[in-house]
Amino acid sequence: MTQQYLTKIITNKQAEIEKLRDNQGLIITKATELPIAKNQFVNALSTNQKLHLIAEVKKASPSKGIIRKDFNPIEIAKEFQQSGASALSVLTETQFFLGNPDFIQQIKEEVSLPILRKDFIIDPLDVYQSKIIGADAILLIKAILSVSACETLINIAHSIGLDVVLEVHNREEVEAIKSLKPDIIGINNRDLTTFHVDIDQAGQLFPIIKEMHEGLIIAESGYSNLDEIKILRDQGFNAVLIGEGLAKHPDLLSYWHHEN
DSSP states (O other): OHHHHHHHHHHHHHHHHHHHGGGHHHHHHHHHHSOOOTTHHHHHTOSSSSOEEEEEEOOEETTTEESOSSOOHHHHHHHHHHTTOSEEEEEOOOSSSOOOTHHHHHHHTTOOSOEEEESOOOSHHHHHHHHHTTOSEEEEEGGGSOHHHHHHHHHHHHHTTOEEEEEEOSHHHHHHTTTOOOSEEEEEOBOTTTOOBOTHHHHHHHHHHHHHOOSEEEEESOOOSHHHHHHHHHHTOSEEEESHHHHHOGGGHHHHHHHO
16 A cells, blocks of 8 residues: 555656646746845754754645644744754645645744755756745755656756755665755655654664765754754764654654753
């Protein structure tokens, strides 16, 4: 069932891309004419030696269903900013995660934190659209992209001033991306084909990535208590991305509230 979810998500995303192709020229032109402010997302996670929080604005997921029943993306983003988050991750996938591309601009009008567009980006038009809707960075998922596709999308993102988080899930994917130059490598503890979460995965892959990558390294998925957060800090991660954990365990925010 879980593999079917991923297949359905990608199929749905491909259909969305085909609709964008009707306005391909306009989208590319508009994106490339916008001002370039490089490294807004990266800089927010690089200010000091602390473990930064990328707080995720997320309503639902295929595996968990509705995560936040009273979902107001602007108010949630404001709360995260007030609690000490350094950046936001905003779900924009509409069908399975109940996100919306409009959420990014709506949040930007009220919150000053840089925003990562969290979606299943598979095509250059996705990248150009991300610029238009106000994202500061995009997520690329190695599990659904070839190395050459990753390289193409990274280059396009950098050309229009977007930072890139390249997400890996296992050692095989880490080995595959050695030649690439993303700004940030994210280690996702959740297996996308089974949705099983192993929070030890990030710690196991961290030293391998550290040897090959000069940029930032972040941990993603499955964190629910302060002891886990402190372990990530001690291991040397630059940031942790938390979505469902903040919805179910809001006390986690106390760590960053205290830090700030």
